[in-house]
Amino acid sequence: EPEVTQTPSHQVTQMGQEVILRCVPISNHLYFYWYRQILGQKVEFLVSFYNNEISEKSEIFDDQFSVERPDGSNFTLKIRSTKLEDSAMYFCPSAPSGVGNEQFFGPGTRLTVL
Amino acid sequence: QKEVEQNSGPLSVPEGAIASLNCTYSDRGSQSFFWYRQYSGKSPELIMFIYSNGDKEDGRFTAQLNKASQYVSLLIRDSQPSDSATYLCAVNGPGNQFYFGTGTSLTVIP
Numbered sequence: 001e002p003e004v005t006q007t008p009s010h011q012v013t014q015m016g017q018e019v020i021l022r023c024v025p026i027s028n029h030l031y032f033y034w035y036r037q038i039l040g041q042k043v044e045f046l047v048s049f050y051n052n053e054i055s056e057k058s059e060i061f062d063d064q065f066s067v068e069r070p071d072g073s074n075f076t077l078k079i080r081s082t083k084l085e086d087s088a089m090y091f092c093p094s095a096p097s098g099v100g101n102e103q104f105f106g107p108g109t110r111l112t113v114l
Numbered sequence: 115q116k117e118v119e120q121n122s123g124p125l126s127v128p129e130g131a132i133a134s135l136n137c138t139y140s141d142r143g144s145q146s147f148f149w150y151r152q153y154s155g156k157s158p159e160l161i162m163f164i165y166s167n168g169d170k171e172d173g174r175f176t177a178q179l180n181k182a183s184q185y186v187s188l189l190i191r192d193s194q195p196s197d198s199a200t201y202l203c204a205v206n207g208p209g210n211q212f213y214f215g216t217g218t219s220l221t222v223i224p
Contacts, residue, residue, distance in 0.1 A: 056209030
């Protein structure tokens, strides 16, 4: 059964550094998302992406964040200048279509900002 | 802000019993409702989804939706120790982003 994959599984970085988190969504899916989960807290929506553009973003997704689909398979989240509070698990589920469709989560990337 | 509320628990049930998990949501425009299971340190795993008022059954799991009361629940019959996890309720937003509750921690006691 196809799955979302994410790399790296764990990223450690220094505050102020740029990080890129990578995701390969399920191949026939059209909608892509990034969420984060700070330890012990709820899963929070960051951004949704469809047809090579952002369709929705949350207040968390400020100018420090960007997303890209550089080719037909990868989907990336870039954080330009990491802060301590960016430490979290980052998930990138995908969905086959839009409203109402279930989102399938990958294993996540744990980001630790020191 | 779209709110999704769940009792954080912990909820403890003996093996073989029925576990009942509840969720309320604030946005009357929400149309799709999902239950995910999350083991400690792992990613959310989809268990059930429901779109229409009433009950939807899948094996040992039953999702119940009451849009008038803005309430969705998950029943787990014949609970097993392997069901011990945190259960997340998710509700769709206008762009099909999901709003998650904080989750209910379930422990099934052998």
